[in-house]
Amino acid sequence: MSFLITGLDPQLFQGLFELDAAGLERAGAQRTRVSEKPGAPCRITLEDAEIGEEVLLLSYEHQPALTAYHQQGPIFVRRGGRKCEAVGAIPPALAIRTLSLRGYDDAGAMIEADLVEGAQAARLIERFFANPDVAYVHAHYARRGCYAARIDRA
Numbered sequence: 001m002s003f004l005i006t007g008l009d010p011q012l013f014q015g016l017f018e019l020d021a022a023g024l025e026r027a028g029a030q031r032t033r034v035s036e037k038p039g040a041p042c043r044i045t046l047e048d049a050e051i052g053e054e055v056l057l058l059s060y061e062h063q064p065a066l067t068a069y070h071q072q073g074p075i076f077v078r079r080g081g082r083k084c085e086a087v088g089a090i091p092p093a094l095a096i097r098t099l100s101l102r103g104y105d106d107a108g109a110m111i112e113a114d115l116v117e118g119a120q121a122a123r124l125i126e127r128f129f130a131n132p133d134v135a136y137v138h139a140h141y142a143r144r145g146c147y148a149a150r151i152d153r154a
Contacts, residue, residue, distance in 0.1 A: 007084035017056065029056050030057050034052060043060070044082070063138065067107065069109060070108075098143060
């Protein structure tokens with residue numbers, strides 16, 4: 001079974017890059033320069049930003065379902081990044097980290113969950129999707145718990 005790992009739509013964040021520091025503060029975001037790689041995994045490109053690159057750190061609602069699993073959390077996004085759509089492959093930022101994979105049903109309830117090293121995540125994703133009740137999977141970076149990407153059946 002094939003799967004699709006998708007980054008976030010860059011249009012969601014385009015206007016934030018044009019804000020000054022006060023505007024970013026009102027939006028709950030901050031501009032920063034990357035000081036180490038890996039260290040700022042972009043949720044649009046699903047690659048780590050380069051040293052010296054400008055990124056925004058902001059809170060993003062990645063699980064909007066009105067359930068006990070409703071969530072938002074911190075993410076990095078790059079200016080001008082192209083949305084990643086990886087079919088049957090684990091993108092670079094995910095492949096080098098330990099992941100928490102969480103499978104949700106159509107109502108947004110978590111019905112599967114496990115930890116995996118990113119390079120071996122394909123097998124766990126396929127196992128989750130073998131359960132017909134799993135509608136989609138979210139990947140989180142296990143160390144800090146941050147949302148990484150959405151995974152769907154391809």
